[in-house]
Amino acid sequence: MKHGNSFSYLIYLILLIAFSSNADEELAMLTEELKEGAWKGMCTNESGSRRYKVKYHVSYIVEEEKKILQIEMVNLDLEPRPDFTYQLIDIDVKSETISFKIPRKHDMKSCELTKQEDSSYKGECHSDKAKNGRISQISMAQLLEEI
Amino acid sequence: MSENNNKKRDWVDVGVKLLTPVIVGLLIAWAGYVSNYTLSSISSRQESARLITELQIRREQAESALRKDVFDQTLQAFLLKKQETDSSIRGLSKQLLRLELLALNFGDSLSLSPLFTEFRRDLFLLEPGEEDDLSAFEDDKGELRKRLYSLARRVANNQVASLSQHGVSKLIRIPVPAYNAEVAKDCSLVLYEAQFPWPERIIQQSIGIYDDKNNLLLSDEVIKEMFKSDENRSVYIESLNEARGMELQRKPRYLDVKISDIDHCEKSAKITISIYKDGKVDLQDKENQPEEIPVDGLGDLSALSSQHGNYILETERSFKLDYFNFPIVDNTRLENNHRFAIVLDEFDLESKDPYIELIGIIFPSEYASLRDRPGMKEARNLLKSALNDEEDEEDKEKK
Numbered sequence: 212m213k214h215g216n217s218f219s220y221l222i223y224l225i226l227l228i229a230f231s232s233n234a235d236e237e238l239a240m241l242t243e244e245l246k247e248g249a250w251k252g253m254c255t256n257e258s259g260s261r262r263y264k265v266k267y268h269v270s271y272i273v274e275e276e277k278k279i280l281q282i283e284m285v286n287l288d289l290e291p292r293p294d295f296t297y298q299l300i301d302i303d304v305k306s307e308t309i310s311f312k313i314p315r316k317h318d319m320k321s322c323e324l325t326k327q328e329d330s331s332y333k334g335e336c337h338s339d340k341a342k343n344g345r346i347s348q349i350s351m352a353q354l355l356e357e358i
Numbered sequence: 359m360s361e362n363n364n365k366k367r368d369w370v371d372v373g374v375k376l377l378t379p380v381i382v383g384l385l386i387a388w389a390g391y392v393s394n395y396t397l398s399s400i401s402s403r404q405e406s407a408r409l410i411t412e413l414q415i416r417r418e419q420a421e422s423a424l425r426k427d428v429f430d431q432t433l434q435a436f437l438l439k440k441q442e443t444d445s446s447i448r449g450l451s452k453q454l455l456r457l458e459l460l461a462l463n464f465g466d467s468l469s470l471s472p473l474f475t476e477f478r479r480d481l482f483l484l485e486p487g488e489e490d491d492l493s494a495f496e497d498d499k500g501e502l503r504k505r506l507y508s509l510a511r512r513v514a515n516n517q518v519a520s521l522s523q524h525g526v527s528k529l530i531r532i533p534v535p536a537y538n539a540e541v542a543k544d545c546s547l548v549l550y551e552a553q554f555p556w557p558e559r560i561i562q563q564s565i566g567i568y569d570d571k572n573n574l575l576l577s578d579e580v581i582k583e584m585f586k587s588d589e590n591r592s593v594y595i596e597s598l599n600e601a602r603g604m605e606l607q608r609k610p611r612y613l614d615v616k617i618s619d620i621d622h623c624e625k626s627a628k629i630t631i632s633i634y635k636d637g638k639v640d641l642q643d644k645e646n647q648p649e650e651i652p653v654d655g656l657g658d659l660s661a662l663s664s665q666h667g668n669y670i671l672e673t674e675r676s677f678k679l680d681y682f683n684f685p686i687v688d689n690t691r692l693e694n695n696h697r698f699a700i701v702l703d704e705f706d707l708e709s710k711d712p713y714i715e716l717i718g719i720i721f722p723s724e725y726a727s728l729r730d731r732p733g734m735k736e737a738r739n740l741l742k743s744a745l746n747d748e749e750d751e752e753d754k755e756k757k
Binding site for chain 2: 257258290291292293294320340341
């Protein structure tokens with residue numbers, strides 16, 4: 212029983228180390244992929260008739276010894292600004308794709324963007340309230356200078 | 359001989375007698391023709407002038423009738439809101455179209471600010487209806503708000519451009535360094551809770567007696583040291599007066615603006631304008647005169663006035679300024695049949711150095727809205743100055 216206990220503890224430790232190193236690697240990859248700072252982009256409405264300039268702010272915060280990726284998105288073409296500032300949720304970054312949700316006042320947009328050759332991202336968003344399953348276009352590129 | 363002579367005389371007499379009526383007749387005919395020609399050309403000219411005038415009047419009447427119809431229908435449609443259609447994005451978009459028609463056609467003669475304010479309130483309170491597309495609702499609201507501001511700015515800019523041709527304007531740039539990402543997210547935060555005095559603070563910052571980091575003037579000792587000499591003081595006051603001086607028709611005035619409570623969401627601010635003119639105040643009557651101008655009041659015209667009595671306050675007004683202030687209609691009466699107006703020109707908080715820009719303008723009262731008729735005294739002064747101008751011109755001609 213005693214041996215069994217210490218064995219399972221050992222396995223737990225091995226797994227913990229493996230996972231934590233995996234998480235560290237993932238985070239390192241993440242920070243490499245999505246650099247902290249200002250990003251810019253465009254997004255369209257569902258009908259594609261309007262294009263809006265957007266700005267993203269990518270940051271990594273430490274919470275309970277864990278680094279968490281945060282992205283804030285601002286639509287620069289609409290007013291008042293606070294009504295069009297969104298804290299993105301369910302962010303998932305993989306080697307070639309980023310997905311997130313934009314929690315808006317009256318709908319939720321789920322977006323998936325794919326990495327382009329120039330390291331920018333382009334993709335589509337689907338609103339849970341969109342009529343006839345229409346989609347909007349979205350893009351994201353790192354900004355070297357603050358706008 | 360004498361017979362021959364008599365015969366000759368007879369022929370001459372006969373010739374004269376025959377030719378005289380012919381010549382006279384011809385002369386009369388010629389005079390008749392000339393006078394007839396002159397009269398007909400005069401009358402034809404008069405007829406043409408009458409025709410042109412009549413055409414012009416008819417054209418103006420037709421245009422006025424059209425404008426009246428457009429005005430009646432648009433205003434009626436605007437004011438008689440239909441609950442079912444106007445409580446949706448599409449309804450408000452139509453409402454904004456009517457406001458656009460009113461503002462662009464009658465902006466110079468009507469006070470439209472209440473309609474703009476009411477529309478902004480309606481838009482703020484708008485909730486999605488059955489026919490609204492929820493995925494686009496918020497964006498559409500933002501678009502309408504942007505369209506409203508853009509319309510107001512277009513009307514105000516047109517008016518400023520036309521008034522600037524006859525008046526004198528001043529650009530007032532207020533830096534807003536406190537605006538940052540945190541403030542941008544929160545509409546309840548206002549900028550400049552304490553008043554920002556223009557141009558005082560700008561000059562103080564430029565000569566380094568204002569500490570930008572702590573929002574304080576440098577210590578009294580440091581400033582006193584800087585202004586020990588009268589020369590330094592007068593240079594400071596001169597640069598201030600240069601910044602705030604506005605002269606129209608040889609009447610110099612000085613403008614002071616105090617701005618506070620800048621609302622970055624509503625794009626508005628509280629402002630106090632003070633307009634001073636040159637003149638002598640009788641300081642003997644004033645009790646408790648300050649012996650010396652306090653250091654923080656060095657650029658304050660009211661402090662300078664109470665000390666030296668060189669400036670007289672002509673008018674002082676406090677109000678909320680937003681994009682819905684239109685100079686031709688919303689202005690302040692000044693002496694000498696002048697008007698003062700101030701408009702919000704730019705609200706740029708996204709640039710590296712956030713700022714807001716106002717334009718102050720002094721212009722002759724005849725360019726103000728027609729609804730703002732001059733009072734009896736003002737009308738008399740206008741007549742007097744017109745007569746004086748005429749006399750001056752006559753004197754010049756004689757010389």
